[in-house]
Structures are given as structure tokens and as C-alpha cells.
Amino acid sequence: MKDRSVILGLILLAPIILFSTAHAGEGIPDPRAGWNELWHELMIDITLIGLVFAGVTVYFMVRYKRQRPDEEGGSFKLTPLGAFGWTLIPAFIFMADDIFLAAKNFELWNDYRNVPENAYVVEVEAYMWGWNVKYPDEGIEVNNEMYVPQGRPIMVRLTSRDVVHSFFIPDFRVKWDALPGRTTYLWFYPKERGEHVMTCTEYCGLLHSNMYGKIKVISQDEFSSWIEKNKKEGGAV
């Protein structure tokens, strides 16, 4: 009985132990990396749990198969303690995994909602059907394109001119509603140069599927010259 309590205690403490060791090594968090990590972990866990369940089921099917057509099954006798043990311990093992994943999820959620201090701010106004991208500090406005500097967190302030849209950058694993009369936000961390799709992921009328644009991650230098060039040209595309 004593051994069992110890095992049960360890199982219950497992998520706390794992959680506290998992967050070592700070710096600017990368929501995309955190999202990918949690996704892989979830996939591994549900695959393992699924295999365990499938294995036990197959074993029971073979082991307790009816031997003769007139054979009747009988129940397996367990002591009350045995019944509790066989029910609660497996349940706690799976619960521990659930709690562990939920704890990591909360941690990731905090990363998503806490914008790093040095983030570059871009404003996006959704409309039927496109994205108006503004650089408030520079007085530049472009449509369906967003240039951002590489290696710097980007904060996007979101709003909508008309109906509810949802701003989605699949590659950066970020998505948030753009609402008329309210400002919401998200942030992402473009570490490498490249192009990414931004799109609307909430049906918003006839040309909803036209609401896509490009996010272009360019180097800091390219970004500075892009800013200068557009300032001179008045900025509108």
C-alpha cells in the first residue's frame, strides 16, 4: 500500500516536475517554435496512448475469446482495493499527461499574449476584401503586403473597417480576429528572410477567398531602405 502511494504521488507530481524543468533558458520566446513543439508532443502522446489502448484491446480479444459456441463469460474477481488501483492508476497516468500538456499550453499562451518590448509595430485594418497595412511611425500604407525586418518581433495591431475577419499567418502559427470598433493584437517572430502568406480565415462575404497577401521578411538594411523609399514616394501602393 505504501509503495502504491509513492507511485501515485510521483505520477501526480510528474507534470509539475516536467513543467518546471521545461521552461529553463529564457530570452525572447518564439510562438512558432513553441506551437510546433507542443503539437509534436501532443501527436506523440496521443499515438502512444492510442497504441496502448489498441494493444490492450487486441490482447483481451485474443486472450478471452470464446472457446466453445455455448460458453458463457464470467466476470473477473478483484478486491475493492484492486478495483480502485486498476481504475485510478491508469486514469492518473493519462490525466498527468493531460495536465502536463495543459500546463505547457498555458505557458505558450502567455508567450502569445505577451509582446516583447522591442517589437516593431504594424497596424492592419481588414476590409471587404483585403488588408490595409500601416506603418504608424513612418506614415506608410500598403495593401495586401507587409514588409517586416528579419530578426525582430513584429506586433500587429488589428482592426476591421466593416465585418469580423480573422488575420492568419499559417507559417508563423498565429491567428486573431479583426473586429470593427475594437483593436486586437498578435505578434510573431520572423527569424529568417522569406515570404509567407497572410490570409483571412473567417468567412466574411463573397470575396473572402481573395483576402490573402504576402508577408515579406527582409533584412534590417533592406527594410530601412524600403521605408525610406516609400516615405519619399508617399507610401501608398
Ligand SMILES: [Cu+2]
Ligand atoms: Cu475576411
